[in-house]
Amino acid sequence: MKQIVVLGAGYAGLKAVRSLQKKEGDFHITLVDHNDYHYEATELHEVASGTQPKTKISYPIRDVLDTKRVTFIQDSVVKINPESQSVELKNHATLQYDYAVVSLGFCSETFGIKGAKENALEMVDVPSSEKIYQHIMEMMKKYRETQDEKYLQILICGAGFTGIELAGALVDGRKDYAKAAGVSEDKIKISCVEAATRVLPMFDEKLADYGVELIKKLGVNLMTGCMIKEIKPGEVLYTKGKDDPEVNTVAAATIIWTTGVSGSQVIGESGFEQRRGRVMVNADLTAPEYPNVYIIGDVSAVMDPTSNRPYPTTAQIATRMGLHAAKNLYNQLHSKPTEAFTFHSLGTVASIGNTHALGLVGKTQVKGYPASVVKKSIMNKSLLDIGGLKELLSKGRFDLYH
Ligand SMILES: Cc1cc2nc3c(=O)[nH]c(=O)nc-3n(C[C@H](O)[C@H](O)[C@H](O)COP(=O)(O)OP(=O)(O)OC[C@H]3O[C@@H](n4cnc5c(N)ncnc54)[C@H](O)[C@@H]3O)c2cc1C
Structure with a gap:
C-alpha cells in the first residue's frame, strides 16, 4: 500500500x-x-479583535476525515528529508512516505525590523490572535487603574489587506474595549502605520480611495508614507519617507504586526531551494527535483503568466492547489501523467468590519454593505468547500441582514 503524508491541515x-x-x-x-x-x-482578525470567538472560525479536523483512509497525527513537523522520503516530527516517530503534500502555510515576516518580534504582537494562528484580544482587554483594565491614555492606543503596523481587515474589525470591537476601560468609544484610538503612500494596491485607485475614505470615516488614523525603523516596548519609531533622517515616535500599548508573511520555516530547514519559505514549484505543483513531493498553498510560488510574477498567496489559490495536487497525485498512483496547474482568480473582497467591504468579483467592483454580503458568501463557500455542509451549517455566516 502506498503511503501519502499531508503536512498541514489548512486550506x-x-x-x-x-x-x-x-x-x-x-x-x-x-x-x-x-x-x-x-x-x-x-x-483571524475577527478573533484578534474579539468580534468572533475561536469556535466560530474553527472545527475539529477529525470531523471531516474518513478515518478508515486517513490517520491524523497531532504534532509539529520539524523537518522533511526528501532524499530519504521521511518526515521528522517533534513528538512522534519519523514518518516514511511514497508521496508527500507539503502545505505548512504562512508565518510572520519582520523583514529584520529591530524589535518587531519582541515588541509587537503577531496574528498568524488562533493562539496568537486570541493573545491580541486578551492583550487589548488587559490594556483597557490598565487604563482604568492609571488613566494613562497610551493604554487606549491600538496601533497596526502595515496597512495591507490583513492590516486593513484588522482595522475594520477593531472598529467593530471598540464598543467593548471602551466599556472595559470605562470611557466613551471615541477615546479608543486605532492607527495604521504604512510605508507605502497608496494602500490596497490590488485594487484600482478609485476603489482603493473609497477604502481609504471609509476607514478614515470609521475613525482609523491611517499614517501612510511612514517607514517603520524600530519597535520599542510601547513605541513605534518611523521616518516620513525612506531618506528622511528625522525619526518620529508614536506610542501605543498595543502594537500589532501585519506587515507581511513568509512561508513556513520548515521549508528552509528541509533544504528545499526557496525564497522566504516559498518554493518555486514545477507546473504540476511538484518540488523541483522531487516528483513525489507536492508543495502547495502559502509555501509555494506559482508564476502568473499574465503578470510574470508569482500569484499572491491567498486561501483561494491554496484551496485550488489542494484540489489539483490531489488529482495529480492520484494520476501518479495510476501511472498517468500529471497536469499543469492553472488559476483564474474569482476576485478579492476585503472586509472592513461586519457591514462594510470592497473589492472585485470577477471584473465587477463591489462596495459598501452589498460587498459585505458578498464577502460572507465567499467565506461560506470556502467553508463548504473545505469542511462540507455540516461545517457550513454550524459555522456559516448567515447574518446577512442587519
Ligand atoms: C487576517 C487575514 C485575512 C486574510 N484574508 C484573505 C482573504 O480574504 N482571501 C484570501 O484568499 N486569503 C486571505 N488571507 C490569506 C490566507 O489566509 C492564506 O493565504 C491561507 O491561509 C493559506 O492557506 P494554506 O493552506 O497554505 O496555509 P494555512 O491556512 O496557514 O494552514 C497551514 C496549516 O499548517 C499547520 N502547520 C503550520 N506549521 C506546522 C508545523 N510545523 N507542523 C504541523 N503543522 C503545521 C497550521 O496549524 C495550519 O493548520 C488572509 C490572511 C489573514 C492572516
Whole structure:
C-alpha cells in the first residue's frame, strides 16, 4: 500500500485530503498538524479583535476525515528529508512516505525590523490572535487603574489587506474595549502605520480611495508614507519617507504586526531551494527535483503568466492547489501523467468590519454593505468547500441582514 503524508491541515492540505479520501485506490493518507482543529486563517482578525470567538472560525479536523483512509497525527513537523522520503516530527516517530503534500502555510515576516518580534504582537494562528484580544482587554483594565491614555492606543503596523481587515474589525470591537476601560468609544484610538503612500494596491485607485475614505470615516488614523525603523516596548519609531533622517515616535500599548508573511520555516530547514519559505514549484505543483513531493498553498510560488510574477498567496489559490495536487497525485498512483496547474482568480473582497467591504468579483467592483454580503458568501463557500455542509451549517455566516 502506498503511503501519502499531508503536512498541514489548512486550506491547501485539508482540501487535498478531503479530495483524496474520496478516491478509490491502494493508498493510505497520514495527515499531520500542530492542532486538532482546522481554522480559517482569513478570519483571524475577527478573533484578534474579539468580534468572533475561536469556535466560530474553527472545527475539529477529525470531523471531516474518513478515518478508515486517513490517520491524523497531532504534532509539529520539524523537518522533511526528501532524499530519504521521511518526515521528522517533534513528538512522534519519523514518518516514511511514497508521496508527500507539503502545505505548512504562512508565518510572520519582520523583514529584520529591530524589535518587531519582541515588541509587537503577531496574528498568524488562533493562539496568537486570541493573545491580541486578551492583550487589548488587559490594556483597557490598565487604563482604568492609571488613566494613562497610551493604554487606549491600538496601533497596526502595515496597512495591507490583513492590516486593513484588522482595522475594520477593531472598529467593530471598540464598543467593548471602551466599556472595559470605562470611557466613551471615541477615546479608543486605532492607527495604521504604512510605508507605502497608496494602500490596497490590488485594487484600482478609485476603489482603493473609497477604502481609504471609509476607514478614515470609521475613525482609523491611517499614517501612510511612514517607514517603520524600530519597535520599542510601547513605541513605534518611523521616518516620513525612506531618506528622511528625522525619526518620529508614536506610542501605543498595543502594537500589532501585519506587515507581511513568509512561508513556513520548515521549508528552509528541509533544504528545499526557496525564497522566504516559498518554493518555486514545477507546473504540476511538484518540488523541483522531487516528483513525489507536492508543495502547495502559502509555501509555494506559482508564476502568473499574465503578470510574470508569482500569484499572491491567498486561501483561494491554496484551496485550488489542494484540489489539483490531489488529482495529480492520484494520476501518479495510476501511472498517468500529471497536469499543469492553472488559476483564474474569482476576485478579492476585503472586509472592513461586519457591514462594510470592497473589492472585485470577477471584473465587477463591489462596495459598501452589498460587498459585505458578498464577502460572507465567499467565506461560506470556502467553508463548504473545505469542511462540507455540516461545517457550513454550524459555522456559516448567515447574518446577512442587519
Ligand atoms: C487576517 C487575514 C485575512 C486574510 N484574508 C484573505 C482573504 O480574504 N482571501 C484570501 O484568499 N486569503 C486571505 N488571507 C490569506 C490566507 O489566509 C492564506 O493565504 C491561507 O491561509 C493559506 O492557506 P494554506 O493552506 O497554505 O496555509 P494555512 O491556512 O496557514 O494552514 C497551514 C496549516 O499548517 C499547520 N502547520 C503550520 N506549521 C506546522 C508545523 N510545523 N507542523 C504541523 N503543522 C503545521 C497550521 O496549524 C495550519 O493548520 C488572509 C490572511 C489573514 C492572516
